[in-house]
Amino acid sequence: MSEQAFAVLHALADGRFHSGEAIARDLGCSRTLVWQAVHAIETSFGLSVYSVRGQGYKLARPFDWLEVAAIRAGLTPGSAEVWTVAVANQVDSTNTQLMAHANADELHGLVLAAELQTAGRGRQGRRWLASLGSCLMFSVLWRFNRGLAELAGLSLVVGLALARVLRQLGAPVELKWPNDLLLDGRKLAGILIELSGDALGPAAVVIGVGINVYAPENIDQPTAGLNQCGIRLERNALLALLLNELHQMLSEFEVQGFSPFGSEWMALSSHQDQPVRMSFSHGAPVDGIARGVADNGALLVDTVDGPRVFHAGEVSMRRLG
Numbered sequence: 001m002s003e004q005a006f007a008v009l010h011a012l013a014d015g016r017f018h019s020g021e022a023i024a025r026d027l028g029c030s031r032t033l034v035w036q037a038v039h040a041i042e043t044s045f046g047l048s049v050y051s052v053r054g055q056g057y058k059l060a061r062p063f064d065w066l067e068v069a070a071i072r073a074g075l076t077p078g079s080a081e082v083w084t085v086a087v088a089n090q091v092d093s094t095n096t097q098l099m100a101h102a103n104a105d106e107l108h109g110l111v112l113a114a115e116l117q118t119a120g121r122g123r124q125g126r127r128w129l130a131s132l133g134s135c136l137m138f139s140v141l142w143r144f145n146r147g148l149a150e151l152a153g154l155s156l157v158v159g160l161a162l163a164r165v166l167r168q169l170g171a172p173v174e175l176k177w178p179n180d181l182l183l184d185g186r187k188l189a190g191i192l193i194e195l196s197g198d199a200l201g202p203a204a205v206v207i208g209v210g211i212n213v214y215a216p217e218n219i220d221q222p223t224a225g226l227n228q229c230g231i232r233l234e235r236n237a238l239l240a241l242l243l244n245e246l247h248q249m250l251s252e253f254e255v256q257g258f259s260p261f262g263s264e265w266m267a268l269s270s271h272q273d274q275p276v277r278m279s280f281s282h283g284a285p286v287d288g289i290a291r292g293v294a295d296n297g298a299l300l301v302d303t304v305d306g307p308r309v310f311h312a313g314e315v316s317m318r319r320l321g
């Protein structure tokens, strides 16, 4: 049914009334199947559909469908040369899909965006939950000649790329080490980076990004959505802007590493000079004052035992007080 539901959703995306008869005719199916698909759009996808006798069906909120042509239309010439963009209605996880290409071939610059993920993944084994149309979810596959050992600052660079774009659009986002984006202290976006390769190089990297357009409900932490700051940009246009920025920043990172980005990153840090607690999967937490990031993207914290350095992956951070 989900294939049929996506087809009917496509027909309704413009937010106008469409009769069941016309949809059935266009899709070459019965009106009963259209009715069942509308039911699935409401129950499985969580979208509201008005049904009015004599007029047909209408989505309560128009649906800005992800489309390759619309995404490509926003790419700069340099960026358009690098990115190969694909869009899927539904996948397990865009990261999982692209990781399958990480070792197998030499593909570079692949982008996969999805309307829905059935097994979206977050950092540290968590799940990433997003309802249809409420989030921009995509992954990119990028190859570096640098080895894994030199990619430690990459997640911060990606966070900064997103922050640059969103701030230009009018969302005053901040960065939470290592790579969350916060709006008014609430989580707006997350990044999941997965690596494949050798310590000395080359390395393949899958960078997965989820940006809430509308804040998700039933999540165990405070969340935010871009709609809160009045940003009405379509997800296609937003993705193109992000790909342009990522193309530029990943290319620069390849040559120069994280250090040229350090001061800009720290200026946007939500926890700079604030009391923080560092927690680990094992052992007691460590409290201190966040003092910025090192040239390799590690977090510097002043503790009662003196300055300490924390590397992403091994630890999570939260503000104290």
Ligand code: BTN
Residues within 6 Å of the ligand: 092, 093, 094, 095, 096, 117, 119, 120, 121, 122, 123, 124, 126, 128, 137, 138, 139, 180, 189, 190, 191, 192, 208, 209, 210
């Ligand atoms: C986090 O904050 O823990 C990271 C969240 C990353 C979510 C994105 S959504 C697109 C891509 N595919 C996934 O399965 N995860 C990332």
